[in-house]
Amino acid sequence: MxxxxxxxxxxxxxxPTGMYAxxxxxxxxxxxxxxxxxxxxxxxxxxxxxxxxxxxxVGFGRLVGDxxxxxxxxxxxxxxxxxxxxxxxxxxxxxxxxTFNIFFKFKYAxxxxxxxxxxxxxxxxAVGEIAWALLRGxxxxxxxxxVMLGMGLLASSWAVLAxxxxxxxxxxxxxxxxxxxxxxxxxxxxxxxxxxLMPMFLFSTTFFPLAVYPGxxxxxxxxxxxxxxxxxxxxxxxxxxxxxxxxxLAYFVVMAAIGVVVASRRLGVLLLR
Numbered sequence: 001m002x003x004x005x006x007x008x009x010x011x012x013x014x015x016p017t018g019m020y021a022x023x024x025x026x027x028x029x030x031x032x033x034x035x036x037x038x039x040x041x042x043x044x045x046x047x048x049x050x051x052x053x054x055x056x057x058v059g060f061g062r063l064v065g066d067x068x069x070x071x072x073x074x075x076x077x078x079x080x081x082x083x084x085x086x087x088x089x090x091x092x093x094x095x096x097x098x099t100f101n102i103f104f105k106f107k108y109a110x111x112x113x114x115x116x117x118x119x120x121x122x123x124x125x126a127v128g129e130i131a132w133a134l135l136r137g138x139x140x141x142x143x144x145x146x147v148m149l150g151m152g153l154l155a156s157s158w159a160v161l162a163x164x165x166x167x168x169x170x171x172x173x174x175x176x177x178x179x180x181x182x183x184x185x186x187x188x189x190x191x192x193x194x195x196x197l198m199p200m201f202l203f204s205t206t207f208f209p210l211a212v213y214p215g216x217x218x219x220x221x222x223x224x225x226x227x228x229x230x231x232x233x234x235x236x237x238x239x240x241x242x243x244x245x246x247x248x249l250a251y252f253v254v255m256a257a258i259g260v261v262v263a264s265r266r267l268g269v270l271l272l273r
Contacts, residue, residue, distance in 0.1 A: 023119065023120055023121075023124045023128075025128070025131075026120070026124075026128065027115075027120075027124070027125065027128025027129055027131070027132065028128055028131050028132050028135070031129075031132040032132075048092065049085040049086075049088050049089040049092070049140075049144060050085075050144065050147060052081075052085055052088075053078070053081065053082055053085050053144075053147070056081055056207060057077060057078035057080075057081040057082055057085070058078055060077070061076065061077030061078045061081070064077040065077065067080050067209070068209060069234070069238050069240065070231075070234050070235055070238055070240040071238070071240035075238065078151070078153065079153050079155070079237070079238070080234075081206070081207060082148050082151075082153045082237070083148075083162075083230065083233035083234040083236075083237040083238075084204075084205065084206040084207070084230040084233065084234070085144065085206070086141060086144045086145065086148065086162065086166065086233050086237075087166070087169060087226060087229035087230045087232070087233045088201055088206065088226065088229075088230075089137075089140040089141055089143075089144045089166075090137040090138070090140060090141040090166040090167075090169045090170040090173070090229070091137070091169065091170070091173045091197075091225075091226060091229065092137075092140065092197075093133070093136045093137035093138075093139065093140035093141070093170060094133045094134060094136065094137035094169075094170040094171070094173040094174035094177065095133075095173050095174070095177045095193070095197065097132065097133040097136045097137075097174070097177075098129065098130065098133040098173070098174040098175075098177030098178040098181065099177045099178075099180070099181050099184075099190065099193055100190065102129055102177075102178055102181050103181050103184055103187075103190070105129075106181070106182075106270075112125055112267065121268075122264045122265070122267040122268035123260075123264040125264075125267055126178060126260060126263040126264040126267055127260065127264075129174075129178060130171065130174045130175050130178055130259070130260065130263070131171075133170065133171075133173075133174030133177070133178070134167060134170045134171040134174050136170075137166070137167070137169070137170025137171075137173065137174065138163070138166060138167045138170055141162075141163060141166035141167070141169075141170065142163060142166075145159075145162060145163060145166075148237070153237065154237055155237065155238055155239060156236070156237065156238060156239025157239070158235070158236045158237075158239050158241050159236055159237050159239075161236050162233060162236045162237060165232050165233065165236060165249070166233070168249065168252050168253075168256070169229045169232070169252055171252075171256050172225065172252040172253075172255040172256040172259065173225065174259070175255070175256045175257075175258070175259025175260045175263060176225075176255060176258070176259040177193075177259075178259065178263040179258070179259045179262035179263040179266065180193075182262075182263060182266035182267060182270060183266070200224050200225075200226045201226065203221060203224075204221060204224050204226040204227040204230055205221065205227060205230055205231075206226075206230065210222070210227075225251065225252070225255060228248040228251045228252065229248075229252070231244075231245070231248050232245060232248045232249065
């Protein structure tokens with residue numbers, strides 16, 4: 001017999017159709033109910049990139065002046081930094097939820113052991129938790145886009161695709177974050193999360209162009225996922241969109257697929273042994 005549709009409201013209906021139809025939607029609904037009274041903690045992660053926007057983009061930008069945009073044309077420094085911080089906002093919202101929160105549920109609350117006693121399987125758990133992290137990253141990105149719109153930093157109609165692109169970025173980071181979390185043994189391992197995120201945030205062309213690096217460093221930067229997210233957001237925000245954006249999007253499709261597969265298999269090994 002078919003399952004009755006859950007009470008989820010608008011956010012659940014925003015999920016992709018296949019995911020909404022699956023049992024994983026129950027985990028998304030649970031996360032929404034649990035966090036409805038902790039909304040301040042959920043939205044607080046949106047503030048960090050916003051502070052960077054005003055401190056670096058607006059403040060430091062007055063000293064820098066114009067810089068070369070994606071098409072080589074001069075743009076204001078705040079218009080250069082804002083799309084990068086939009087990508088970082090989607091990344092932060094997804095990664096923090098897919099690492100710290102999932103580790104607590106897995107190691108201490110033993111929530112997933114109880115879930116697997118129901119019809120839910122490891123893939124349902126992985127997809128459901130990643131979907132909630134996607135929504136959190138999407139909320140951060142949506143709020144940041146509203147700030148950019150208010151500041152007049154969206155210079156092209158292509159910017160309407162920035163939110164769907166941010167959701168793909170958030171989903172990919174959430175999937176990889178959850179996969180990595182299944183290998184962590186203690187809270188001390190989360191120092192490695194910061195060790196990965198902070199250099200990626202600082203050096204993925206967030207505040208200065210790729211050309212400032214030596215050749216070998218440029219190659220290393222181009223391998224970082226945040227670099228590809230920033231390239232997507234800058235192209236959509238400024239309107240300089242070409243076929244290279246398909247390569248950046250394909251990067252995240254592959255990244256998301258790897259994350260979901262590894263996370264579901266690891267959960268299966270750890271919880272069903």
